[in-house]
Amino acid sequence: MKKFFSRFTVVAAVIFLLPLxxxxxxxxxxxxxxxxxxxxxxxxxxxxxxxxxxxxxxxxxxxxxxxxxxxxxxxxxxxxxxxxxxxxxxxxxxxxxxxxxxxxxxxxxxxxxxxxxxxxxxxxxxxxxxxxxxxxxxxxxxxxxxxxxxxxxxxxxxxxxxxxxxxxxxxxxxxxxxxxxxxxxxQVSYEKKIGNRPTGTENPELLKMKADLQHSNTIVNGVSRIGFMGxxxxxxxxxxxxxxxxxxxxxxxxxxxxxxxxxxxxxxxxxxxxxxxxxxxxxxxxxxxxxxxxxxxxxxxxxxxxxxxxxxxxxxxxxxxxxxxxxxxxxxxxxxxxxxxxxxxxxxxxxxxxxxxxxxxxxxxxxxxxxxxxxxxxxxxxxxxxxxxxxxxxxxxxxxxxxxxxxxxxxxxxxxxxxxKGRKYIIEEAFTLALRVGDWKYIHPVSMSTPQWLDHKKVESALSKQVQLYNLKADPAEKNNIAAKHPKKVIKMQALLEEIKQGNTRKAQTVQ
The missing domain is CATH 3.40.720.10 (Alkaline Phosphatase, subunit A)
Structure with missing residues (x-):
């Protein structure tokens, strides 16, 4: 009888615990x-x-x-x-x-x-x-x-x-x-002042920190913002x-x-x-x-x-x-x-x-x-x-x-x-498109100049009318544009970027 109950206890425990x-x-x-x-x-x-x-x-x-x-x-x-x-x-x-x-x-x-x-x-x-x-x-x-x-x-x-x-x-x-x-x-507006709250341009003495003109609209919590709110x-x-x-x-x-x-x-x-x-x-x-x-x-x-x-x-x-x-x-x-x-x-x-x-x-x-x-x-x-x-x-x-x-x-x-190893290529987007294939980095040329507001932030945009090509293994800081030395590489990466832009993402992943 004891053996029966012992076995019964084990079976019952298994039945109970198995779902868990x-x-x-x-x-x-x-x-x-x-x-x-x-x-x-x-x-x-x-x-x-x-x-x-x-x-x-x-x-x-x-x-x-x-x-x-x-x-x-x-x-x-x-x-x-x-x-x-x-x-x-x-x-x-x-x-x-x-x-x-x-x-x-x-x-x-x-x-x-x-x-x-x-x-x-x-x-x-x-x-x-x-x-x-x-x-x-x-x-x-x-x-x-x-x-x-x-x-x-x-x-x-x-x-x-x-x-x-x-x-x-x-x-x-x-x-x-x-x-x-x-x-x-x-009420919210990004075009004109609404409400009675002070703004950064009108009441700079209320600010915790000064702001540029873009960020000098409605003040909330001592900080001026982009846009107006009432x-x-x-x-x-x-x-x-x-x-x-x-x-x-x-x-x-x-x-x-x-x-x-x-x-x-x-x-x-x-x-x-x-x-x-x-x-x-x-x-x-x-x-x-x-x-x-x-x-x-x-x-x-x-x-x-x-x-x-x-x-x-x-x-x-x-x-x-x-x-x-x-x-x-x-x-x-x-x-x-x-x-x-x-x-x-x-x-x-x-x-x-x-x-x-x-x-x-x-x-x-x-x-x-x-x-x-x-x-x-x-x-x-x-x-x-x-x-x-x-x-x-x-x-x-x-x-x-x-x-x-x-x-x-x-x-x-x-x-x-x-x-x-990871991805064969990735896209980097920043007002233009850049393409990484292994250690190679291609930045697509654009006609636009760096916006003035970006110059103010002291950020190097990389926007250029010239093709840019870098080898990150030899030059991780992207100081030396070597596009002129590798015209075949540039053509190959341009073609790959076009494939991706056209939506042929799967095909592009087969790149060697």
Whole structure:
């Protein structure tokens, strides 16, 4: 009898535990994309930063895969975000930096990472900076915004609509402005002054920091912005709280979905202007607000990783950390970023930065972190964020439809450290198109001159009427244009670029 009960107990335990074991084995991994704004290749301790410490990201890199040749698609915000979420090159939709009241760039019916992962049972969220447009024109900030993240696959959203330097200076949650008083409706204009708030040009004495003319419209929280805004007083944000608020929302979201597969696109406002870090981080670097914002960003990235650890889901979560474009110092506000730079090199050994077709415009810090799956190390593989779409779809067991992520390739072996070579080519977009094939870099000539506003920011745009060709292995700083010495290489790369522009992305990938 005792043997019977013993055997019965074992069988019962197996019957009870087997479904749990099978569920644990079959549970799809969570995916988190941590997207920083304007973070340069050299802005982390692990990539050579001086004057600022990033212990959390350094630890994440040491326990994950650090890419030395990881790229966003474009050297500006909106195009990179568009390409990341759609798996399509930004130039195909003429994506460019948007004003704060622009209609949605990604419209309903356009496949995105979020909508695709939903097909596999994922819950999806976007928290942080959006800057991909909202609504369908003449946005109603005082009711439901009829076109936004929900319509392209996100179950939950908590956003700043554009960027910190643009109106409206409010949060939206699930496409409604947070804490809005209906008796104090919001008005927004990018053409003329509206409302009674002071502006940077009229009342410079009210500013926390001086700004250029473009950023000298409506003042909110002591910072003048691009554009004019009236009303919505109870809904106004406080810049110092951005990272804290976003991280708290992210932690709540992760906790609520810990037992389900989820996709979280977490987009920092840091270290984009206006750089107004919380007082807890003021003076934590030797570089002023820009350096302090890096410290702040590092701290809250660490908080997200700690949340995964505390919930016991870190080993079932792929985290991809990167930036939307390269670094910029003077981007409209006098925050001493240039004067306090010291020996720090935001772009590392590379030339250019934000707005530039040179390498620093798109070569950005990139870390893949997954404790149970990724062996720690450094990868020199050529990698682009455009491929994240296809890669995480493969991870979730999804076969892509014929009409989605047309420029995205399966780079999952690269992210997991199993492929050491990566892409055969990538596109870099910055007012022109640049093409990387291995160590070769081709920059397409344009008739336009560098815009005057870009000269003011002291950024080398790489815009030229002449063909440019560089070999990054011999010349990583792109100092020596060798197009004249390699006419056959130029012709070959021009032909390849034309194939890509015409939409022959798959064919182009067979390049030798």
């Amino acid at each position: 074991f099978m569920n644990a084995q079959s549970k799809k991994p969570n995916v988190i994309i941590i997207y920083v704004d304007d973070l340069g290749y050299g802005d982390l301790g692990v990539t050579g930063a001086k004057g600022v410490k990033t212990p959390n990201l350094d630890r994440m890199a040491a326990n994950g895969l650090l890419f030395t040749d990881g790229h966003c698609h474009a050297s500006t915000c909106t195009p990179s975000r568009y390409s990341l979420l759609t798996g399509n090159y930004a130039f195909r939709n003429k994506a460019a930096i948007l004003p704060g009241d622009a209609p949605a760039l990604i419209t309903e019916g356009t496949p995105t990472i979020a909508s695709t992962l939903k097909r596999a049972g994922y819950h999806t969220a976007v928290i942080g900076k959006w800057h991909l447009g909202l609504g369908t024109g003449n946005i109603n900030w005082n009711g439901y915004i009829n076109m936004g993240p929900k319509e392209i696959g996100f179950d939950y959203s908590f956003l700043i609509p554009a960027t910190g330097d643009r109106v409206p200076t409010v949060y939206t949650e699930n496409q409604r402005v947070v804490n809005l008083d209906p008796k104090d409706p919001i 009303g919505g007083e109870s809904a106004l944000w406080k810049d110092e709280d951005f990272s804290l608020v976003f991280t708290q929302k992210a932690k709540e979201y992760i906790t609520a979905n810990k037992n389900n597969p989820f996709f979280l696109y977490f987009a920092f406002q840091d270290i984009h202007v206006p750089r107004v870090p919380h007082p807890d981080f003021a003076g934590k670097s030797s570089m002023g607000p820009r350096g302090d914002a890096i410290v702040q960003m590092d701290h809250y990235t660490g908080e997200l990783i700690k949340t995964l650890d505390s919930l016991g889901i870190a080993e079932n979560t792929l985290v991809i950390f990167s930036s939307d474009n390269g670094p910029v110092l003077d981007d409209g506000y006098d925050d001493k970023a240039v004067e306090m730079l010291g020996e720090h090199k935001p772009a590392g050994p590379f030339r250019g930065g934000k707005y530039s077709a040179f390498e620093a415009g798109t070569r950005v810090p990139t870390i893949a972190y997954w404790p149970s799956k990724i062996k720690p190390g450094v990868s020199d593989a050529l990698f682009t964020q455009v491929d994240i779409y296809h890669s995480v779809s493969k991870l979730a067991g999804i076969k892509l439809n014929h009409n989605e992520a047309l420029d995205s390739f399966d780079a999952l072996p690269v992210l997991l450290g199993k492929d050491k």
